[in-house]
Amino acid sequence: MSDVLLEIRDLSVNYGHIEAIRDITFEVPQGSIVTLIGANGAGKSTTLKTISGLRKVRAGSIVYDGQDLAKVSPDKRVQIGISQAPEGRGIFPGMTVRENLEMGAYVRRDRSASALAPDFERVLTLFPRLDERIKQVAGTLSGGEQQMLAIGRALMARPRLLLLDEPSMGLAPMLIKQIFTIIEEINEQGTTVLLVEQNAAQALKLAHYAYLLETGEIVRSGTGAELANDPSVRAAYLGGDI
Amino acid sequence: MAFQYVLDQFVSLFVGGLVFGSVYALIALGYTMVYGVLQLINFAHSEVFMFGTFATVWALWLVGADATTAGVALVASLAVAMLIAMITSGGVALLLERVAYRPLLNRGAPRLIALISAIGASFVLSELMGLRGALASALGVDDVLGRYVARSRENLGLPTDRTFTVQFEVLGYGVTNKDIIIVLAALLMMIAADQFIRRTRLGRGIRAVAQDPESASLMGVNSTRVIQLTFLIGGLLAGAAATLYMLQVGLTRYNAGFLLGVKAFTAAVLGGIGNLRGALVGGLVLGVAESLGSGLFGSEWRHVVAFVLLVVILLFRPTGLLGESLGKARA
Incomplete structure (x- = not known):
């Protein structure tokens, strides 16, 4: 490497x-x-x-x-x-915060709840606000929260x-x-x-x-x-x- | 008095409307899903349905079902016919995506171009079915194919017995086993499709592409696969609708898709195009309204009632009854 x-x-x-x-x-x-x-x-x-x-x-x-x-x-x-949080956040407005985060792990081979648990924990520790809003529809989040969601979502893919x-x-x-x-x-x-x-x-x-x-x-x-x-x-x- | 007639026949007209509306709704789902991911009206979807009606009849011939088939054998034959119709329509839908749309969209063609391609594909598919006899004789296989290609521009009837037994009465109207089967089967299919979109990973991929195609790509969603899957689901549902339609109407022909397609598209717009549950509501509302309308004004006014309803509803709710698109639909 x-x-x-x-x-x-x-x-x-x-x-x-x-x-x-x-x-x-x-x-x-x-x-x-x-x-x-x-x-x-x-x-x-x-x-x-x-x-x-x-x-x-x-x-x-x-x-x-x-x-x-x-x-x-x-x-x-x-x-x-390689994972990206796009300009203008590009979150999925009709999905909940949790579903958006799950979308981040879309291509991962192991997507079982237990495999994703540590990633959820990492993201929600970095962004406690997302934890509070986990069941909320993402389109209703504030701009800052949407940005946090976009970054958190990108992290769910475990990017290098x-x-x-x-x-x-x-x-x-x-x-x-x-x-x-x-x-x-x-x-x-x-x-x-x-x-x-x-x-x-x-x-x-x-x-x-x-x-x-x-x-x-x-x-x-x-x-x-x-x-x-x-x-x-x-x-x-x-x-x-x- | 016409009004008195509607009152007397209300349950009969209402149930009849629900039965037709279920078929509309199943076809409407195909329009609405493709619109959700591609913002494209797949005008050839009516032919996807039409191929399903023929597949139903041919499958019944193949398994040897005829007017004497009854009981468990009849139910089993119809189930096989529906399965084959679903596979046929699903296949036609996939082919359509591959041949008529993907080459255009990959080259970045405007949606309007794809729309023209859709209308062209619709004519081609319809005439392919209508000219199957001529095609077969040109290839010299008309003797082999026999009745499958004979009188290809005329009506084709369901070979099985279409007298249905009354299961129970509601206010003097006898609800038949056919009515129950059609409404229940349509509802089950729609619930299955809805749950697939909402709960599964692939379904979530479809919603992601509908809501933000570029972000979906960044998440690693393969948009070509998602588009294929969307056409496939729409085709499977149209094939199921085709068998149910044949149970209800009993006849099909090479251009039978047109009117059904227009009605189902109307149902999709009525419910809010791009919205899965909207297609269900739109289909049922349209079916019941035109049934009651034809009772009130005479059956020749059936289509007029349907489209006046569409115009009136869109005047007050331009985004349709349920409004939200597939893109913004909540989980």
Whole structure:
């Protein structure tokens, strides 16, 4: 097993006729938190969707744990440990919180109640709010609770690589802090995290390594602290100060 | 007076309506489920049903059932016929998905294109059945197939005896064993389908695709499999409906699917398209309303009553009686 869990090489993806990402290269080391920051439309979500297999690769490659994903179907990718909490949460509004969490374990071979029990316990310990709402229909949850549900659901697959798409979107500052603390905790429990964020200030504080994406290309990279102190990043993404 | 007639015959009309409504509801489930996962009206679903009616008759021929078959032998023959009809309709539905829809949807064709493909597939399937005699003689197998392809554009009748015995009376109307079998069988099938969707893992996969296809993919749901499964379930139910319909009506022909299809689609919209329980409610309401309506205005007004009802209900409840879609339906 290599110590790079995910390796993106010269990846280009089209969205219709438009080039959404162009020749991007980056890697996610085992056990780390890596973040892709950038403005709306920079291609961050497209990158995550492509890793999960929802968008077609035009050129380049995605290598996960030494395996080229080119011919691996989206459901297989979940099976081998790549799990995503999508942008806008993407929870199933008509299912209960419990059913949503069970959906997270959809591809697992062992789905018996006893096999899922430790995962339920882990998720509900991380997000006690979900425990309180376990029988509630997910469409009636608040935005923050839906975000917790989306992350919790992704964890139910027991991922090695957790892809998080804008977990802070639309949340109050207090709640953002709470969510980011939990992401750190998930990482400390051994899950590698690739985080896509517009909220650069929070993401850079958390990330071991960061890449800045502008109109489909990576224009800067460095440790979280390096990018946070980069004058151009500060000017464009951090409003001058943290 | 017509009104007096409806009062006198109320139970008879009501039970008759329930029986027809059960058949509508079973077919409506196929429309509503496919709509739930694909937002596509599968107009060829009426032909899926029509193939089931023919399979019913042919299966009865195959097992040697005729007008003299009675008792346990009759029940067993009908059960076999229903099973074969379900398999046939399920197979036609799967084929339809594979040939008429998947190639289009995989290429990202708009839903409108798939709709045209559905209408085309409906004509093709209907005419295939209507031209089976000509096809067989072109292939030189009409002698082998004999009565299975003879007079292929004419009515085909159920070979078994269709006099039914009265089981009990309600306010002077004798409810027959046929009435009971049709309503009970339809209800059982619908409960089974509903429980499958709500309780099983695959059913949950169907609901996930209906609620958020992209998220469902991210959970590892194989959407092609889910779509196939949805067509299969719809086809199985339409096949069961076909045997029940043959018990009730006794006749079918190559274009018999059209009217039934329109009625079942109406039932699905009436109940709230995309909603499983809505299909049940819509089917029963439609069946009873048109039965009572035909008693009140004369049977030639039957279809008019059905569609006026649809318009009136949609004026007040544009999302149908139960409203919620399969996507948002609660667990």
